[in-house]
Amino acid sequence: MSGPAEYIFFAAAAMTVGAAILVAILPNILYAAVALLFSFAGVAGLYVLLSADFLAATQILVYVGGIIVLLLFAVFLSNRISDTKITNPTHFRLPAATICLVLFGVLSYAAVSTPYAVKKGVYLPTAADIGELLMTRYLLPFEVASVLLLAALIGAALLSRPDRPAPEKGDMEEGKR
């Protein structure tokens, strides 16, 4: 990594981390959601630098276009949640600090000790590879994940369904409204 890529990396990393910190400390939940958006966008930038273009686009599509929208929706729909000022409670400081330190240590160790297979200066399209892997080697996890999501979808539909079953009518016929 050299030249502009380095600067971009630091910019993206700073955006990711800085926005993440904002998410943790901002009292206004809506602002936190927007900060989270920037954090996700920073991660997408890191993916771009890693030549993982497909992953970057997915990051934007799923997290920014999906998760954040869902989050905002939940905030809007929830009863006065946007007015509440959420500050992280100051209880359990010691256990929290311990857990954080341990986690940080583990992650740093993992980051430092992983033998990365670095390919120099090669830019290859990844979409085809990802697709092939999903359809061959990781077919089972992929399908399991989709079944899981389907189950979640059905559950959500069931939860939000009105108790009274809707009258059997043609779908384009709204019936007597």
Place this chain on the structure above:
Amino acid sequence: MGLKAYMNDIVEAVVTTAKGMRITARYGVDPREEVTLQYPEERWEIPEGYRGFLHNDIKTCTACTMCVKTCPVDCISLESVRGADKRMVLASYDINIGRCMYCGLCVEVCPPKSLKHTSGYEMASVTRGELILHFIAEDAAEIKARVARQVAEAAAKAEAQAAAKAAEVPSSGTAEVAKAAEAAKAGAQAGPKAAEVPPSGTAEAAGAQASAKTAEVPLSGTKAPDVSSESAKAPVVEPKAAKEGENKE
């Protein structure tokens, strides 16, 4: 919902949309159907009997006040005095065009047909006072004073004639006549009409102002083609009248 109904829905949606789009496309490509009138450049033909701004031909107006009585919104105001020949003389004739609703009732009742609708329909003004059309340029007080003078003169003349007839003495002195006239004038001043005339100094001053302002105004009896232009030429707006108009509103 059966598959057939499902498909029918789709087909119906597509067909009705296509039908509508055919019609809009036809209008889109056919410039003849564009009916916009580009207003300041193009104007539509104003039919006969169009009820535009009101215009009163003050030369034929008899000051009968029918229009004032008929107007449902009281937008016409009129002052008149009885002239020397026993006919009413208009002192002022104002139409508040901002209040007029162009119903035409006043025109219908006008006995000498002096009040008419013109074809004018454009007018803009900065103050509401300018929306009051003054059909008589002269100040009302001045006219009243003048008419009163005429009445008095006529009376004096009549008296003098009577006196001349009565006195068989051949006229030796015009001074006597003048004296008699003066006396008549003094008497007229005491009369009810003259009493309305404000103190002569201020009245004259106001009159002079008004006449100076409106000296070149040709508020003629000819039918104006466009009242807006006429009123632009003749904004006989006295500050006092304007204020009054505003206050009335």
Place this chain on the structure above:
Amino acid sequence: MTTRTDALPTQEMTINMGPQHPSTHGVLRVILTTDGEVVTRAVPDVGYLHRGLEKIGERVTYAQYMPFTDRLDYLAAMNCNCAWAWAVEKLAKIEVPERAEYLRVIVCELNRISSHLIAFGSYTADMGAFTPFLYGIREREHVNDLFEMICGNRLTYNYARVGGVSGDAPPGFLEKTKEFLDYFEPKIDEYNNLISYNKIFVHRLANVAVIPAEEAVAYGLTGPNLRGSGVPFDLRKDEPYSVYPKFDFKVCVGTGERGTLGDCFDRYMVRINEMRESIKIVRQAVAQIPDGPVLAKVPRLFKPPVGEVYFRSECPRGETGIYLISDGSVNPFRLKIRTGSFVAMNIFEKVTKGLMIADIVAVIGSFDIILPEIDR
């Protein structure tokens, strides 16, 4: 489908729709209580355009009140003019020349067409299609031209007079009227193709705000709103006045062709079909119109006998009833006007329960209300 239960409690939201809102057709204010998009309660709040027209009527003479009826329903001023004239004539027992009656019927029906054109146009604009609105306005312009020709004004006509009409039809008027009818008749089919039977439009209107016939009668709806529920009640037929009995036309009623009887689509279609019937009436009137005077001799300041009268006529927005009490003086002692739009506001809250915000717009449009008539 659109109904929610208490399974997930949500907070209701109160929204002010109006007095300045593009689709309340004026200064109507509707207080919406909504659960998301679903309206739980919609209360119309009228009175923003109250000008005391009834009180004014007690202060001006019978003839002077005529221009004020223009302001009663400015989209159908001719009908209101004539209603007032008929009411006063009934009170004072004035005979009207036949030609005047024919002219009145011609202008009334032409004005019904132009009023329904606005109803059609603004309704489609409410539904999001702006183009038909301009087509409707374009056709209305022709009617306005005709009216300008006959009475000199384009919006507030003040054409009828107690005892007749203000002026005879100028030469060429009847021919131009015929021309207009020939031009306009095919346009109705075009409207139907363009928008009336459009799938989206039908879906927005069908089955929305259904008013059953009994309910419509119970709430006192009149005009197209009543006929949309399938009640064939038309004052021109059922309580004939003027020269209407001489004409052959049919009363349009809702048929429930695309949904339930009495829904918004039926009310809309009644108006579209009524335009055809009006064309028929005008054609007959133009063909049969007799010669003669157009204004009876009525004293300028006439004093009707002491008494009271209620005259109702079929206006585009329903029955316009004029209740007059005379104490024998030049002014009415009491004037009360019943209007179709005001009555439609009574049932508004009932039929809008459980609809969506977009349907509120559809309901307001389907009643074809006009605010000066509601507030008077």
Place this chain on the structure above:
Amino acid sequence: MEALAISLVNAVPLLAGVPLWAVTLLLMVVVAAVILVFALTFEGVGSLVLRKVAGDIQARIGPNRVGPNGMLQFLADGVKLVLKEDLIPANADRLLFKLAPYFAFVGSFAAFVVVPFGVGLIAADLNIGIYYVMAVTSLVVIGVLLAGWSSNNKWALLGGMRAAAQIVSYEIPVGMALIPAVLIAGSLSLQDIVRSQSGLLGIFGWNLFHNPFTFFSFFLYFTAAQAETNQTPFDLPEAESELVSGYNVEYSGIRFGLFFLSEFGDMFIVATLSTACFLGGWNVPFFNAGTLPWIWGNLFSLGVFLAKAFTMVLIMMWVRWTLPRLRVDQLMRMAWKYLVPLTFVNLLGVSLWLLVFKGKGIPAMIASLFG
């Protein structure tokens, strides 16, 4: 981009002392500016055409006062938007209120990067082209949602919610309807997709006529995309007769202008995507623009592409001035009960077709019959 920078540095000796990253950055900025200017011009012209077309269809004239025949109307509009007072409601969330238009604008503007305007005219030929467009346009939702919420206006909030629900729902059929083109080209890159439709079959080389499923796919895409970009009959988020103006009701001045531009940008992106994926992009029948000299080939293909895209925009406007608006529940029903199943069936059909006929379309098969 870096390669271009290197070649530039080599070509211009004056730049030798400047660090490479600075040149690259400068190039990026220049390219972005060019695209921005292009997008703004297009959107201005688009708004003018929209108003002219609306005028014609509605039997009236349309703008004709500014400049000859009203040609400069869009400039006047732009100047007006810039000069207008920028109002922020008293109780609005000021930060988010100011931020929201940028999200919307960036979302639609960033998509221009991968649009293949000509043989070699593409800002970045990403090999995830279509996917990238889908991803960045989803930013528009955020802008709209935040605008609706931060205005502190209930109509705006309703508009924002409608917009978000609508855009999220319609992203699925839009994506699904585009996949046939991807399958045929075997690449996500828009330039590759356009190239796959060249050849000597003329108009029948286009994906539109590849097979019956792609034919339907085009219309499904067009419908769904209109909904995704909030065009009538799916303009519920800004339904002026219901929500007054929806999510942008409190905006004025240039902030409103940004929303306006992003809407037009979305419209153009839809037109370009349908052009590139189904209508052969910059290909013209029986002629290969790639054989021309670089500059003429690019100019020619740019003209062809823009002509096609503009035609699509015109059709969108035509639809817009014809149809009334759907209701919210009908909109959702249309997405989930009609478009989503149909696009899936269509995708299945295209896949089977490609599998059975080895990727050949009907025109290609007919052509092969004749040798």
